[in-house]
Amino acid sequence: MFAISPRLRRIAGLIRPGDRIWDVGTDHAKLPVWLIKNGIIGFAAASDIRSGPLESARRNAEVHLVSDRIRFILCDGLSGGGAEMADTIIIAGMGGETIAEILKNALWTAEEGIRLILQPMTASAELRKFLFMGDYTVKAEYIACEREKSYLIIEAVGGGTAEGFTFAELQAGKAGSMSADNSPQDLKRHVSAALSRLGKALYGAGVERDAPKMKLLEEAIKEIKDRYGYLEGHI
Secondary structure, three states: OOOOOHHHHHHHOOOOOOOOEEEEOOOOOHHHHHHHHOOOOOOEEEEEOOHHHHHHHHHHHHHOOOHHHEEEEEOOOOOOOOOOOOOEEEEEEEEHHHHHHHHHOOHHHHOOOOEEEEEEEEOHHHHHHHHHHOOEEEEEEEEEEEOOEEEEEEEEEEOOOOOOOOHHHHHHOOOOOEOOOOOHHHHHHHHHHHHHHHHHHHHHHHHOOOHHHHHHHHHHHHHHHHHOHHHOOOO
16 A cells, blocks of 8 residues: 555545545546545546646556546546536645636536535635635635645635635634644644744835735734634744
């Protein structure tokens, strides 16, 4: 049995037995192959925009004798099908803006009952904004730590209404959205990274003498620190 990275293992832990998954941007199809080999799911769809990675995915599935249980799709994002393909969509390892664009171009993902597991590598605030303002509901956020770096994983579902949010909530998530099984140490990394980004932006705003932007950033930093005050000693 082959191993997968801590980031992918964290995502795998969110997949329910028997889920019909679609792994977008599958690359080598490590996640669907691992899920099938471990008996968690029976079938998967795996897509990629490039033929090279998709062929690598096919070869990897053949090596592990599961190619007959994976449908390989060459397509841009989710353009190769619809809601009948899967009940759980996984989009991992891309920028948050790219993930939002993929969802925007596949309106069926906003249908009630469609589950999304999203792992942005960058621009998590932009992805949160898209979800908060759209027909989605953010259920929980998880953190995966790998090689001293933390990765955010958002669990959302289709069906919902636009909701209010603060600038700080775009940066670090809404109060109560963080899953209880995130360890204090992992949460510390997540919050510290958000504060670091805001701190750098605040410095830049100061250099530019942009008073309104400085005020927004200062308020966001205070809101995040107040919210996660219970992590005193960790942050």
